[in-house]
Amino acid sequence: MAATWIRPPTRPAEIDTLVEGVDRYNPSNVQYLEDYLYQQTRERQYDCLANLAILKLYQFNQDLYNSDVVINILLKALTAAPGPDFSLCLALIGDRSVRAVTRPVSNMATDYFSVHQPYQTTDEPDPLLPLLPELTKLSELLMTCRFPQFWSIYRSPELAPLRDNYTVECVGFEDAVREVAIRAVRQTFRRIGTKRLGTYLDLEGSELEEYVHEQGWVLDGSNVVVPPNADNVVRSTVQNEELKLPQLAKIIAHAQMA
Amino acid sequence: MAQRNVYEQELDEDLGDNLDFAIGNYVQSGAPGLYDDQVQLDQATLAAMQMQLAQQQALAGVPDAVKRFIVHFHQSIRDGNLAEISLAYESGWNRLTEKFYAKTEWPEAEIISPLVGDDPIFLILYRELYYRHVYSRLSPNIDDRFHSYENSCELFNYLLNSDGPAPLDLPEQWLWDIIDEFIYQFQSFCSWRSKVANKNEEEIVMLIEGTQIWSCYSVLNVLYSLIQKSQILEYLKATQAGETPEAVAEIVGEYGTRSLYRMLGYFSIIGLLRVHTLLGDYTLALKVMDNVELSQKAPLARVTACHVATYYYVGFCYLMLRRYPDANRTFVTILNFINRMRQYHTRSYQYDQVNKTGDRMYALLAICSALSPSRLDDNIMNTVKEKYGEQYGKMTQGSEGLPAFEELFIYACPKFIAANPPPYENEVQLAAWQEEPPADPVTRHLALFLADVRAQDTVPTLRSFLKLYTSLDAGKLANFLDADEEELVQQMMVMKQCSRSLTRPPTSAGSLLEGEIVTTTDLDFAIEENTVVIAESTVGRRYGGWFIRNIEHAQRVFDSLRSQPLPISKTPAATAVPNGQTEKSEAPAAQPRAAAGRSGGRAAWGATNARRVEIEA
Numbered sequence: 001m002a003a004t005w006i007r008p009p010t011r012p013a014e015i016d017t018l019v020e021g022v023d024r025y026n027p028s029n030v031q032y033l034e035d036y037l038y039q040q041t042r043e044r045q046y047d048c049l050a051n052l053a054i055l056k057l058y059q060f061n062q063d064l065y066n067s068d069v070v071i072n073i074l075l076k077a078l079t080a081a082p083g084p085d086f087s088l089c090l091a092l093i094g095d096r097s098v099r100a101v102t103r104p105v106s107n108m109a110t111d112y113f114s115v116h117q118p119y120q121t122t123d124e125p126d127p128l129l130p131l132l133p134e135l136t137k138l139s140e141l142l143m144t145c146r147f148p149q150f151w152s153i154y155r156s157p158e159l160a161p162l163r164d165n166y167t168v169e170c171v172g173f174e175d176a177v178r179e180v181a182i183r184a185v186r187q188t189f190r191r192i193g194t195k196r197l198g199t200y201l202d203l204e205g206s207e208l209e210e211y212v213h214e215q216g217w218v219l220d221g222s223n224v225v226v227p228p229n230a231d232n233v234v235r236s237t238v239q240n241e242e243l244k245l246p247q248l249a250k251i252i253a254h255a256q257m258a
Numbered sequence: 259m260a261q262r263n264v265y266e267q268e269l270d271e272d273l274g275d276n277l278d279f280a281i282g283n284y285v286q287s288g289a290p291g292l293y294d295d296q297v298q299l300d301q302a303t304l305a306a307m308q309m310q311l312a313q314q315q316a317l318a319g320v321p322d323a324v325k326r327f328i329v330h331f332h333q334s335i336r337d338g339n340l341a342e343i344s345l346a347y348e349s350g351w352n353r354l355t356e357k358f359y360a361k362t363e364w365p366e367a368e369i370i371s372p373l374v375g376d377d378p379i380f381l382i383l384y385r386e387l388y389y390r391h392v393y394s395r396l397s398p399n400i401d402d403r404f405h406s407y408e409n410s411c412e413l414f415n416y417l418l419n420s421d422g423p424a425p426l427d428l429p430e431q432w433l434w435d436i437i438d439e440f441i442y443q444f445q446s447f448c449s450w451r452s453k454v455a456n457k458n459e460e461e462i463v464m465l466i467e468g469t470q471i472w473s474c475y476s477v478l479n480v481l482y483s484l485i486q487k488s489q490i491l492e493y494l495k496a497t498q499a500g501e502t503p504e505a506v507a508e509i510v511g512e513y514g515t516r517s518l519y520r521m522l523g524y525f526s527i528i529g530l531l532r533v534h535t536l537l538g539d540y541t542l543a544l545k546v547m548d549n550v551e552l553s554q555k556a557p558l559a560r561v562t563a564c565h566v567a568t569y570y571y572v573g574f575c576y577l578m579l580r581r582y583p584d585a586n587r588t589f590v591t592i593l594n595f596i597n598r599m600r601q602y603h604t605r606s607y608q609y610d611q612v613n614k615t616g617d618r619m620y621a622l623l624a625i626c627s628a629l630s631p632s633r634l635d636d637n638i639m640n641t642v643k644e645k646y647g648e649q650y651g652k653m654t655q656g657s658e659g660l661p662a663f664e665e666l667f668i669y670a671c672p673k674f675i676a677a678n679p680p681p682y683e684n685e686v687q688l689a690a691w692q693e694e695p696p697a698d699p700v701t702r703h704l705a706l707f708l709a710d711v712r713a714q715d716t717v718p719t720l721r722s723f724l725k726l727y728t729s730l731d732a733g734k735l736a737n738f739l740d741a742d743e744e745e746l747v748q749q750m751m752v753m754k755q756c757s758r759s760l761t762r763p764p765t766s767a768g769s770l771l772e773g774e775i776v777t778t779t780d781l782d783f784a785i786e787e788n789t790v791v792i793a794e795s796t797v798g799r800r801y802g803g804w805f806i807r808n809i810e811h812a813q814r815v816f817d818s819l820r821s822q823p824l825p826i827s828k829t830p831a832a833t834a835v836p837n838g839q840t841e842k843s844e845a846p847a848a849q850p851r852a853a854a855g856r857s858g859g860r861a862a863w864g865a866t867n868a869r870r871v872e873i874e875a
Binding site: 146 | 798
């Protein structure tokens with residue numbers, strides 16, 4: 001579980017070398033990582049640590065910053081719920097999230113002339129700024145398993161810019177959200193009302209049936225039966241005490257001294 | 259040459275501090291005939307003479323004890339006598355600081371330079387201590403901050419870019435402190451730099467021109483260079499693979515075989531852990547620790563401060579990764595260690611620091627165990643409740659506990675830093691920045707943490723209800739809680755998620771990020787359509803801890819009884835009163851020398867001795 005998160009099997013060897021080594025700090029490598037991100041959005045892959053490496057480069061080199069990339073990273077992280085990915089990303093981009101002014105590209109550390117440059121914002125306002133609260137809200141809804149509310153906000157007219165410009169490019173985004181819901185349901189339910197499941201997945205009728213079958217779940221009247229797994233089978237147990245040797249270290253040491 | 263003098267003087271004024279100025283300066287006044295402008299020359303010579311004189315006077319003003327200490331310290335370092343260096347470093351320096359420099363700087367390196375034959379390496383090390391003292395006791399100004407950075411660079415340059423390994427040996431404690439202090443000064447600089455309001459014009463100019471100073475890249479560069487030079491990663495891998503010492507020596511090369519480099523490299527890894535945590539990159543922080551074994555047998559345990567710091571940062575990263583069981587385990591392990599250590603180290607100069615970090619870890623432990631209740635070490639949990647019982651109580655109540663989470667988090671979190679300075683180079687942007695400053699790093703990370711807490715704030719209430727039943731209708735439960743049934747079912751899913759956590763098995767050797775999903779709760783449930791089925795894992799009665807505590811207690815009683823003096827049968831009155839006063843008054847008669855040593859403790863001890871003698875007689 002953790003192993004594939006640390007190093008997804010889909011990660012190319014070159015990217016792995018970048019992420020694992022000191023080359024991850026080299027600003028000229030950001031292109032490779034960004035290309036890899038777009039590969040992830042096209043091919044339904046996900047590599048959290050590689051994406052965090054991009055954000056790390058942005059953190060240190062503000063001139064590299066590309067808001068489209070950041071938004072795509074956040075969309076990817078969103079569907080990793082209930083993992084901490086989204087907030088790990090926010091922790092790295094937080095530096096700028098509240099700033100209304102984007103810095104002009106030219107004020108690199110070495111450019112002393114920028115002191116005399118007139119006040120300027122970049123040509124377009126940073127598209128991340130209006131989207132960030134929305135994305136955060138969506139993440140919160142997924143974290144708290146409020147799936148029906150997620151769908152209604154996600155489909156709302158206010159979020160049209162997000163859908164039209166970003167999630168549309170992120171292949172399988174909606175399915176990835178459904179995966180989040182499926183994970184939560186699989187853990188919690190043995191049997192769930194079809195209608196309720198439909199609101200979680202934003203699916204109805206034959207689409208829902210098909211989706212349920214894909215999961216290997218069975219329709220039973222107005223219910224869906226979730227096959228037993230380690231999390232939805234509960235058993236009462238009695239745990240017995242185990243003493244470990246270090247706990248007795250003091251006593252044994254004392255016995256030696258005496 | 260006169261030109262150069264003037265330049266140097268200007269530089270001197272600029273920096274407000276003199277950089278190796280005195281040494282080459284007065285030699286230049288040797289050829290007066292070359293100059294037409296006698297007045298200017300005279301001034302230059304005069305300045306040089308004055309400088310020299312001032313330094314001589316300053317040196318004369320240094321107390322003799324300090325002079326002797328410096329000469330001795332220098333000699334110990336030249337001899338590579340680790341025991342003497344440690345003594346001077348850990349005890350001598352601090353004692354003299356208390357006595358002479360509690361509120362002022364130590365003499366500048368240039369002043370004491372003649373005492374050590376202008377030994378450049380010693381002077382770098384001396385400045386390292388000099389600035390550390392400024393940071394810890396006084397308030398460093400911008401020059402101190404810049405110069406301490408330059409001095410650190412000089413030190414690392416010397417270590418990394420000399421021909422071959424530097425012929426220097428320092429105690430491990432000091433090596434740790436060098437890395438630790440380097441990062442501390444970096445962190446201190448970053449937070450000072452981010453406060454725009456109190457900067458004067460001169461400081462702003464210096465900040466604009468000195469963007470390289472204390473930059474993230476420069477700090478990371480130092481740490482990575484030390485890691486590379488020392489081949490510490492290769493060393494750790496080779497020793498883990500069980501290679502022979504000869505093979506290891508072969509692998510790590512001429513630098514890595516020297517303990518100075520090996521330990522600096524090792525501590526640099528821990529340094530990276532800290533820097534990445536301060537910058538909010540928790541996964542990378544844990545990742546750099548991939549080859550470092552976390553145990554009391556690992557090299558990190560050789561320096562207590564390093565041992566404690568490592569566990570603090572690792573535990574904190576786990577907390578931010580929501581791996582509460584891992585965080586709990588990390589904190590409990592190190593807090594147990596601190597408790598054991600307390601018996602031996604009370605007078606160590608780091609004792610306070612270790613204790614402070616310990617207190618912060620108790621607070622973090624309170625947070626983690628409130629978020630993921632589990633059975634932890636009784637002793638440690640008792641201390642948690644002693645120290646933070648009130649907050650702990652609130653935190654286990656769900657949403658009402660938010661202020662308590664906030665309070666403890668702010669108290670116990672690392673001092674986060676922003677990677678980038680305010681836009682000092684652009685006045686207009688700077689004004690915009692000041693008008694609407696970005697949230698400071700602590701606030702940002704606090705907000706992220708509180709979002710995690712808020713996401714699971716209904717869990718404690720649900721839990722307390724479920725505990726009462728073995729099966730329950732979801733609608734009925736919703737009624738109890740005055741909630742909508744659909745909403746309740748969603749909360750149940752959250753509760754389920756919170757009861758599963760990624761955990762790294764304590765015995766595994768791999769990366770700290772590895773782990774498996776485990777159940778962290780004793781109360782599990784599943785929903786069958788609309789019925790909640792609940793199962794509780796109960797824990798059998800525990801005797802072990804109780805017996806261990808009481809055996810230990812009995813041992814302590816036994817020990818203290820045994821160390822007591824034997825009662826004296828001849829004078830029953832005196833033994834009946836264990837009060838030091840009676841003993842002391844009795845001491846002079848028994849042994850006059852004991853009374854001469856005036857201090858209470860010694861007198862009492864003398865008295866005991868006297869009594870022993872008496873008995874033996």
